[in-house]
Amino acid sequence: MKRGWITWDRLELHPDVLRMRIERVRQIMETRDLPALVVYSDIWRSNWGRYLSNFMPYWNRSLLIIPRERPPILLCALSPRVYNWIRTVTILEDIRPSPKLTDSLLKVCEDYSWKRLGILDLDRLPQQIYGPLTRSGLSLVDVSADQSLTRTSDPNELSMWRTGVSMVRRILETELARGPAGTDFMLAGQLERAFRGAGIEDLLLLFSDGSTAPGPAQGSQLGDTFSVVVAAEYRGCWVRVARTQAAPQSVKQMQERFEEALTKLGPEKRVQVCVRSMSGSYPYEYTAVLSAGLVFSADVEAPIGGARLFYGDTCRLGKNGAELL
Amino acid sequence: MSRLDQIRAMIEDHEWDSLLLYGHSWRKEHFRSLVNLNFQGPHAVVSVSRAGDLSILVSDPWDLEAASAIDDAYVILNSDVASGLAEGFLNTAGEACAVAGLELMEARFVKAIRESTGQDPVSASSEMEELRRVKSGGEIELLKRAALLADLGYECFAETAAVGMKEYELVAEVEGFLKANGAEDNFMLIASGGPEVVGMKPPTERELRRGDSVITELTPQVDGYYAQICRTLVLGTPSAKQRRSFSIFAEAQLAAQDLLKPGVNASDIARAQNDVFRRYGFGEYTGSQYTRVRGHCLGLYLDEDPYILEEVDYVMKKDMVLIAHPNTFLPLAGYMVFGDTLLVTDDGCVSLNRTDKKLFEKEV
Numbered sequence: 001m002k003r004g005w006i007t008w009d010r011l012e013l014h015p016d017v018l019r020m021r022i023e024r025v026r027q028i029m030e031t032r033d034l035p036a037l038v039v040y041s042d043i044w045r046s047n048w049g050r051y052l053s054n055f056m057p058y059w060n061r062s063l064l065i066i067p068r069e070r071p072p073i074l075l076c077a078l079s080p081r082v083y084n085w086i087r088t089v090t091i092l093e094d095i096r097p098s099p100k101l102t103d104s105l106l107k108v109c110e111d112y113s114w115k116r117l118g119i120l121d122l123d124r125l126p127q128q129i130y131g132p133l134t135r136s137g138l139s140l141v142d143v144s145a146d147q148s149l150t151r152t153s154d155p156n157e158l159s160m161w162r163t164g165v166s167m168v169r170r171i172l173e174t175e176l177a178r179g180p181a182g183t184d185f186m187l188a189g190q191l192e193r194a195f196r197g198a199g200i201e202d203l204l205l206l207f208s209d210g211s212t213a214p215g216p217a218q219g220s221q222l223g224d225t226f227s228v229v230v231a232a233e234y235r236g237c238w239v240r241v242a243r244t245q246a247a248p249q250s251v252k253q254m255q256e257r258f259e260e261a262l263t264k265l266g267p268e269k270r271v272q273v274c275v276r277s278m279s280g281s282y283p284y285e286y287t288a289v290l291s292a293g294l295v296f297s298a299d300v301e302a303p304i305g306g307a308r309l310f311y312g313d314t315c316r317l318g319k320n321g322a323e324l325l
Numbered sequence: 326m327s328r329l330d331q332i333r334a335m336i337e338d339h340e341w342d343s344l345l346l347y348g349h350s351w352r353k354e355h356f357r358s359l360v361n362l363n364f365q366g367p368h369a370v371v372s373v374s375r376a377g378d379l380s381i382l383v384s385d386p387w388d389l390e391a392a393s394a395i396d397d398a399y400v401i402l403n404s405d406v407a408s409g410l411a412e413g414f415l416n417t418a419g420e421a422c423a424v425a426g427l428e429l430m431e432a433r434f435v436k437a438i439r440e441s442t443g444q445d446p447v448s449a450s451s452e453m454e455e456l457r458r459v460k461s462g463g464e465i466e467l468l469k470r471a472a473l474l475a476d477l478g479y480e481c482f483a484e485t486a487a488v489g490m491k492e493y494e495l496v497a498e499v500e501g502f503l504k505a506n507g508a509e510d511n512f513m514l515i516a517s518g519g520p521e522v523v524g525m526k527p528p529t530e531r532e533l534r535r536g537d538s539v540i541t542e543l544t545p546q547v548d549g550y551y552a553q554i555c556r557t558l559v560l561g562t563p564s565a566k567q568r569r570s571f572s573i574f575a576e577a578q579l580a581a582q583d584l585l586k587p588g589v590n591a592s593d594i595a596r597a598q599n600d601v602f603r604r605y606g607f608g609e610y611t612g613s614q615y616t617r618v619r620g621h622c623l624g625l626y627l628d629e630d631p632y633i634l635e636e637v638d639y640v641m642k643k644d645m646v647l648i649a650h651p652n653t654f655l656p657l658a659g660y661m662v663f664g665d666t667l668l669v670t671d672d673g674c675v676s677l678n679r680t681d682k683k684l685f686e687k688e689v
Contacts, residue, residue, distance in 0.1 A: 005529065
């Protein structure tokens, strides 16, 4: 859950980059004759809202409204007491307290006489918002995030993904090199401390003691051979890395299997790799479809020395196939 | 009565044909109230038929393996949940289907249910919430473990906090401690400073200073269940204003704890706390401009209904678990927090926390 250091480094992500993203959205709105576009975010599904405004609700939900001819508006279920903090981490100035998001959205539409409204991924809205909106009399237009927002080819975003995944690989390598961890709880604590201390915003850890698929820590003894999966959010970009702790020869074998699997991975070619999209609306989502530009995690599994081992990383499907980020 | 039997009785009472318990990564409480599986895919659904048959739909292959270990359940994997619902999960046209968590579902999932059954699903969220409010013996044991972990976590927090430390570094240490000691997750807010602090938020890079009030709300989760503790720590010797402010919070929390028992209304628990602030001339700081709630229930979600607010009409029952926390801003020393997880007993309530009920202070 979000409780890491949420910040905005303006050298890493210049405000102009965010303004350009908003302008690009406005061009789509103009083409489709939309007075505004609405983007839903919650504590877990904040990728698109973050991409466009750098805002992520650390708790609760929000609707980002991007009018064609006015500054963006954030309808926020969080208390006005934290709006000053929100302004320090986003480009947003107009933040409106909205315990009832749909009512607030309909009020904004009424105030600006909007009869037609674009919704990013309309049919993925929570039913609690979708239901009243569809009954409101507004003409709702679905705007596909994947087709409209060019997140996976945005050099700034790719740079953040690369920084995030490099950080995760480095910390994981350092922490695993400290030696046997005891239980998965103990290793989880060690990793949590290291990642949060390094400024990771959100973190999810899975462990396999060699007998099961990776899952949340359960207090299992890890022994000499185990696998760890780290899903981490760095400045709004989720990455995943899986590593094996085992005899050097086994680790090398896993690396080779992974590298070989990557060479075979493409839109038309599938191998025994578990692929999760990292560039959709959720932090990660298992997918059977690989599309050009997709940022994804790939995990391979192999039985080595009687144990199920896992190895994976965050990649992008480029022109020449899958490449490590 | 087991949870499954309770659900079957609910299905019978409402003349539904099936009940779906839906969860996504943020809100798993309905799903986990029957199948306590901490799934990792974004979505999971369990269906209970009127006959009591269980079917589980998961969206991540690694969840499939864990779910398959559950006895007497038909388990399917489909990363496209809408298709999963439509194909092989809900295959009875004309079936009256209720969904706990309907409001949280993506609209396309609701559409898939409608197309499969030929009718709109109805929401069973409020019925399931009511069913979950009164905890079983097993649930109370898990909440006690979570409360104990909250106590230990606060001990770590108070020991670790130091002048010069950044807020997020302190949080990292506490998170590390809680995970190492078996927390599945933890919801934690923090703030530090003086009268300028008006609320809690995620940790920042602010460095802790001598004289700061360092406030936190710790909410570790054990096997699905959250317990909470709220305490305030002063780095250095507390000022007269910090002490006076804390004494008001302590009196307000005690007023709630003294009043809480079966039959008492949530509005009265809120009023008992707010009246303390009013008595000292700080009534205006009990409103929504300065505070959110005077407490809330706890369980498989960390912020469960009913909220403890003067406008909420809900009669408390034995074996409910909630936190009473009069957390708010006061001009004396800024935002302050103080609260314990409380279990409603036959004739009162007991705190599940063992941490001293005091204003913590630390020599610097």
